[in-house]
Structure formats: C-alpha cells, structure tokens
Amino acid sequence: MLAYILFVLISLFICNWFQLLTFASAVFQGKIEKEKIKDKWIYETVLQKTGLRLLDITLFKDIRMYGMMAGFRAWPKMILSEGIYKNLNKDELEWVILHEAGHCVLRHNLKSFLIELSFIVLGILFIYFNKLNLLGASLLAIILSLLCIQAIRWLIEYQADKFSIERVDDPKAVISAQDKFRKSKYKNLFSSEKSVLRFLLHWNISRSKRISMAKSLSSK
Numbered sequence: 001m002l003a004y005i006l007f008v009l010i011s012l013f014i015c016n017w018f019q020l021l022t023f024a025s026a027v028f029q030g031k032i033e034k035e036k037i038k039d040k041w042i043y044e045t046v047l048q049k050t051g052l053r054l055l056d057i058t059l060f061k062d063i064r065m066y067g068m069m070a071g072f073r074a075w076p077k078m079i080l081s082e083g084i085y086k087n088l089n090k091d092e093l094e095w096v097i098l099h100e101a102g103h104c105v106l107r108h109n110l111k112s113f114l115i116e117l118s119f120i121v122l123g124i125l126f127i128y129f130n131k132l133n134l135l136g137a138s139l140l141a142i143i144l145s146l147l148c149i150q151a152i153r154w155l156i157e158y159q160a161d162k163f164s165i166e167r168v169d170d171p172k173a174v175i176s177a178q179d180k181f182r183k184s185k186y187k188n189l190f191s192s193e194k195s196v197l198r199f200l201l202h203w204n205i206s207r208s209k210r211i212s213m214a215k216s217l218s219s220k
C-alpha cells in the first residue's frame, strides 16, 4: 500500500512542482505578497479576443516572470507575476494574457488533470502487476512524471501558445517577449534554453519554438 501512496505523491509533486511551490509561497507561507489589480485593458482584451469574462486578476509580487490560470472556464481567475506585468509592454503582455485565457477556453485544467490521472493509473497498474517495492515505485514515479510533463507540454502548452499567437495584434511582440525572458534578472537552473532541467521539468515549450511559431504566423 505504501508503494502506491509514495508513487502518487512523487508523481503529483514532480508534475506540478512549480504550481505547488508558487502557491505554497503565496498562500501558506506568505512569502509572495498578493494584490488584486483592476486593469481594464486586460479584462477587455481577453473578453474581445477569447470571449472569456475574467472574474479577477491577482498580481503575485514575484520577480520571476510567469502567468497562471486558477479556476475553470466558468470561474476564470488570472494570476500574473509582477515580473511579467512590469517588464512586458502591452503588445508583449497580450501574448501572455491570451495564452492564459486560452488555457481556460480550451479547458486545459481539466485536460492536464486527465493526463496526469492516466499516467497515475498506468503506474498503479504497473506496480500491482510487477509487485514493485518502494524503490521500484519511486523510480517508476520519476520516469512516468517526466513523460507526463512532455505530454502536457505538447498537448497543452503548445496549444495555448498557438491559440494566443494566432490572436495577438502583433506577433513580433511575442518574439521580443521571449528576449525579455532570456534577459530576465532572475536566473536559475531553468533559465537557459539548453538547460536539461528545463527540458525535463518545465511545462512550457521553448522560447525558440515560440519564436518560430510567431514568425510563421506573422509572415502569413
């Protein structure tokens, strides 16, 4: 029984570490301050271009650059980090808010839940039929989680970027935004495009892939 519990916990943590750690520092530890913002332009742009009526927008006072969507299509709440909100200009920010809204419109929270669930069910069956011990179950959790992240990247994050880049006013701003990510003051093991950890553990598609998508759409 312990092997199953360990497998599920390790899998959930590896697949969702960024969201879990960020929410924990915002909600429980109070390390990241939060503030509701009333940016009329964001509400109107999202409504006009995606049909989504945002309930609210929360600013996480964090120098890292990211956006997130909490809630569901019927209850859409957007989260933006101060790093992204202050560093990007309007055209660049449009790509971010449409990407986040795209996650809601395309029901990505539900889809990522189902993707993770299928990997977990697969793992549980594997543990059951092969009678894996704790070590085996832990190793399996690591391997399946890394595969799950790849599935999420190509089934969800790629789709959200496509949704967004097709709708932005200026695809060139998507390219300049990638440059700002590259030059961001906040550096860690995930910052470099060639980082193995980034490839293994980050949901997002690479900056150069986004740039080539924006280029091919702006030339149409």
Ligand SMILES: [Zn+2]
Binding pocket: 099, 100, 103, 157, 160
């Ligand atoms: Zn995304």
